[in-house]
Amino acid sequence: METQAATRVVAPRTSEGFEYTFPAIRGIQAGREFYVSMCPLRLIPKIFIFDEDELTPELRAQRVLNKGRLPALAKYILDNPDDYVFSALTASVDGDMTFDSHATEGPGMRTGQLHIPMDARFLINDGQHRRAAIEQALKENPDLGDETIAVVFFHDAGLARSQQMFADLNRHAVRxxxxxxxxxxxxxxxxxxxxxxxxxxPVFKGYVEMEKSNLSARSAKMFTLSALYYGTQALFQGLEVKPDEAAKLAQSYWESIDQTIPEWSMVRNRELPAQEMRRDYIHSHGIALHALGRIGNSLFRESTAVTKWKKRLGPLEKVDWSRSNVDWEGRAIVGGRVSKSHQNVTLTVNYLRHHLGLPLSPEEQRVEDAYLRGDA
Structure with missing residues (x-):
């Protein structure tokens, strides 16, 4: 039975049963053989079965599957069939593996056919969410089954070894x-x-840190790209605006905000060092951009006409953004540090809404009431 050139099920080489045959490359790590091959996506859910959810952590070799991650991963594959990228799966094989090399010496010794009995158990050491997302995506688009993913096979050396592999594979992973x-x-x-x-x-050009999500104390930048991203994302949340129009509208909005915050222009005019501005004020921090984005979103929902929403921003000039303003404690600042938690963003939004005379949503009112009671 042919499934794909990359992997096939062949007649038994022994009397014990059928087997999988993978074209593979043999390697050595820590004195142990391992094999790298390609596997058709349609076989991934059938070969790699994840059924450890009911086991206690000490008896598992993987974390519990986070099913909440799967829709986004599956959507990523389905929405980008021409350019999605998935890294290799890593698996331990609890069963005999036989490798037939193409040659007895030279480079050909490293390539050949990997034979694995069909009754062998495949344990995923790394890639369980990719495996589950592939299974989900195949249900909606079976044509993806002909595509392949790299798989690294190791001999299963027992639970302790598999647990150690999981720990090692994730030990130095940095998002x-x-x-x-x-x-x-x-x-x-x-x-x-x-x-x-x-x-x-003009508000941001030359003053955005493009790579890091935190600014060092000596940085001459005012904003991080991630803070600008979340602020602009909040600006258009739930609004149907064409990309070209959104870009122009966002620039107009942030330029209008700039007119209410004199310290931003002072930094650009070399009248105030960016380091001092960030130290003494919170308006360039991610929480402030996010809150300002949500304020703009409310105004855009009323009207995207500049003549209507721009004049509504005037009262922001009276907001005291300095860290010394005791109003920020518990809202934007917790224990002397700026907090970016969802609750603190909402409390900062509420503070700005109060200055602009804008009503609070039911959820915002709930958070505000809890803060005023001292529950926040």
Whole structure:
């Protein structure tokens, strides 16, 4: 029975049963053989079965599957069939593996056919969410089954070894800073808008940190790209605006905000060092841009006409953004540090709404009431 050139099920080589045959490359790590092959996506859900949810942590070799991540991962594959990218799965094989090399010496010793009995158990050490997302995507688009993904096979050396592999594979994994993710994301329209703002808008040009999501004490930048991204994302949340119009509207909005915050222009005019501005004020921090984005969203819902929403921003000139303003404690500042939690963003939005005479939503009112009672 042929399934794909990359992997096939062949007649039994022994009397014990059928087997999978993978074209593979043999390697050595820590004195142990491992094999790298390609597997058709349609076989992934059938071969790699994840059924450890009911086991206690000490008896598992993986974390519990977070099903909340799957829709986004599956959507990523389905929405980008021509340019999605998935890294290799890593699996341990509890069963005999036989490798027939193409040659007895030289480079050909490293390539050949990997034979694995069909009754062997495949344990995923890394990639369980990718595997589950592939299964979900195949249900909606079976044509994806002919595509392949790299798989690294190790001999299963027992639970302790598998648990150690999981720990080692994830020990040094570092998620990239959100700013560089925005910088390199060419699918997300809001990421595109943030990049355009950072390079074309006079408010931000030359003052946005494009790679890091935190500014060092000595940085001459005023904003991070991730903060600008979340602020602009909040600006258009739930609004249907064409990308070109959104870019122009966002630039107009942030330029209007700039007119209410004199310290921003003082930094650009070399009248105030960016380091001192960030130290003494909170208006360039992510929480402030996010809150200002939500304020703009409310105004845009009333009207996107500049003549109508711009004049509503006038009262922002009276907001005291300095850290010394005791009103920020518990709202934007917790224990002397600026907090970016969802609750603190909402409390900061509420404070700005009060200055602008804008009503609170039921959820915002609930958070405000809890804060006033001292529950926040």
């Amino acid at each position: 990239p800073a959100r700013s560089i993710g925005v910088l390199y994301d060419h699918r997300d329209e809001e990421a595109k808008a943030a990049r355009l703002l950072s390079t074309r808008c």
